Amino acid sequence: MVLLRFAPSPTGPLHLGGLRMALYNYLYAKKFNGKWILRIEDTDTARTVPGSVEGIQKALEWAGLEYDYGPDKGGPHSPYYQSERRDLYHSYANKLIDNGHAYRCFCSPDELADVKTRLARSGSNSTYDRKCLHLTEEEAARKVKAGEKFVVRINNSVTPTRVPTHDLVFGSLRDAHLSLSTDPVLLKSDLFPTYHLSSVVDDHEMGITHVLRGEEWITSLPLHLDLYTHLNLTPPQFAHVPILLNQNRTKMSKRHGDVQVIDYIRRGWEPEAILNWLALAGWGVKYEDSPIEPSSPLSSPSPSSSSSSSSPTRIEDAPDSTHLMSLPEMISSFDLTALTHRSSVLDVNKLEYINKHHLMNVWNAEKGLDTLARRAHGYIKGVYPSSPYTTVENIKQVISLLQGRLTNIQDIPLHAPYLFIDPDLESxxxxxxxxxxxxxxxxxxxxxxxxxxxxxxxxxxxxxxxxxxxxxxxxxxxxxxxxxxxxxxxxxxxxxxxxxxxxxxxxxxxxxxxxxxxxxxxxxxxxxxxxxxxxxx
Missing domain, CATH: 1.10.10.350 (Arc Repressor Mutant, subunit A)
Known part of the structure; x- marks a missing residue:
């Protein structure tokens, strides 16, 4: 069975890039009759923000993206908080140490900084001199017993042999081991795992078959595949999705309020319009001869798979960026091979166009007018608290009157304030x-x-x-x-x-x-x- 996971960190409100990734996991799972998991990656305790998990869950609920297993649902792979799975990560770290594929490093931060500077001055590409790799078991055990702090590093002094790397979005990928730091840390000194170890362990333990995640992790893929090889585990299929950019072409960040999902909820955008907008951001390049069915984790790359360095052959049946789609239509049409290899800019003008039409779809549905009026009631009441004309019945008349003019349900006061209060003839x-x-x-x-x-x-x-x-x-x-x-x-x-x-x-x-x-x-x-x-x- 196809099983995917959406694994956000609870470091603040869910942003549009995160919602898009959740949507892609949802679409892929539904398209192939699979399931998907909400997993909370809360191992970075310093960056955890209280209330973030509840905020993520509410945003997914608002969008209509119901996951099959997660913190509030349970499931066969619980617990779904990584902070509650530390013993599991320690077990795998010890396996790697025992078979020589990892080691304890006792170097202090100051020592590591000095080593890195010295190596850089000598012209070396290494970031660590592997000093602690050469400690005997007895020396390492003595340091542990003495209470010295340590991290666990992967031993990548010898690169394991693997089949060529294949990505469901980018196709064949070049080996990128040279981009990795020297022997990256797997277990931190606070005994919490890094993303590298925890994601590999959990994806295996939970039976994840396909990993859809942001393109920023593509440089870490060689390290993750090394871990699978060292642990003698079968890796899932990977799909690295190009990121979304703000309109000024900067990377989206939780530090910018204009990209948080909660802001779009407060502004009254239609959830299905937001999903439509996000789904089509970067979806529209179709690659010739690319398979649509999910590949087996054991399969080798197809000879016809496109390389990340080749020019794609465009097929004109892929949806354009303002194509109107319902959620069932998105499920039916979704194709990872139709994603562009470049980052995509989110255009709010396109959202306005899409939202206007989804608003009309809601209006035309059974009891749709009543639904819209009830949704708008609280907002309009807040704008005109003293008006006696903010009842649901009056708002229904107003929506009917403004039919075709509204881009957003919260535009009602903008278009027709005179329907709730007397006009300002002195304006x-x-x-x-x-x-x-x-x-x-x-x-x-x-x-x-x-x-x-x-x-x-x-x-x-x-x-x-x-x-x-x-x-x-x-x-x-x-x-x-x-x-x-x-x-x-x-x-x-x-x-x-x-x-x-x-x-x-x-x-x-x-x-x-x-x-x-x-x-x-x-x-x-x-x-x-x-x-x-x-x-x-």
Missing amino acids: EEAKGMIEGITLSNDSHEQRVQVLDTLKKLIESNDGWIKFCEGSNESVMESLNEERRKMGMGQRKFMMLLRYALTGMKDGPGVVDIIRVLGQDRVSARLEAAKDVGIKDS
Whole structure:
């Protein structure tokens, strides 16, 4: 069975790059009827931030990415916190020491810094002189008994023989042992493992078949494969995914608030739109002859696999970066071989386009309007705490009125504040509207006459019934009839009416706005606009 793991460190809120990696694990597992694990890699105690795990779990829940096993679910491979698995790592470290593939190093940080400086000055590429590799078992045991602190290093003085390295994204990879530091640390002096040891041990012990992780770990892959070889274990298949970049092409970091998932939740983005956006960031280059089925961990690289140094052959059936996809469609179409080999920039403009369409999908679903209104209710109530028009039923009318205009559910106050509070007719926008309506030499008086006429029409039972029950065309004909009696052009007439009701130049049709506002509010606004017009004169 295909089994994957998403293994974040609890060092702060989940960011978009982490959510994308969780999504890819989810998609791959679902596509091949497998499962995936949430594993918390909390061995770096100095960087652990309280509440991070709960934040990660809430972000995954919001996105609809349900893992099969994890800290709050249990499973056959528990515990799922690495801090609770230290005895296991010590056991494997001792195996490596016993078979000569690792050793205890007692050098102090100051000694190591001096050695590194000396080696660099001599022109050596080594970062450590392997001084402690040559300690006898008795010498090492004596130091341990004396309470001297030590780390455990892998003994990479002899590179093990392996089949060529194959990656599910990059294809055949060159051997990169020369990029490794000399005998990297596996177990730290606080007896916590480094990522190198803990990830290899846990991936084996949990039966992980495929490891999807960030491209930054590709340089560590030779070390991890060495560990599998030294421990006589079968490695999983690896897929290293190119990272996401901010729009200024800098690497995403938890230190930047604009990349944290919680910020996108607070801003009201649709979870499926976020997933759609993240899934397609870097997904769109199809490599010719690349297999789509997951490979066996024992299989050797395919002769047709693309090399990381070769030019890809593009096939035009891969989705573009604004292709609208539901989660089931993402599962069906997901293909690791269609990922680009370059880092991808996240474009917020693309998110706005995608979100607008996913918002419409929710609106069109059964009880979708009610769902959106209830989601928007708390936010709108917070924006207009004193307004009596922030009920769910009113918000449903507003969403219907703004259909097609909304990019984000939290854009409602931006597009139509006048539906919750009285318009600000003293704003620069409103003043600009009224200054542009020059009716005649007696423009102020005629303005009052127009508003009075409309007010009487609205307040009459027949007039209001026609507004409520008539078609938009019949209502407009009634308005035009009044306009013609006053000898007024249509553009100025409608602009005056929009000014009085909204104080904003753009928006939905005036007839629709009148229906949502209701008779009393429309009448009051027409009256108020008369006074402002006179005062401005």
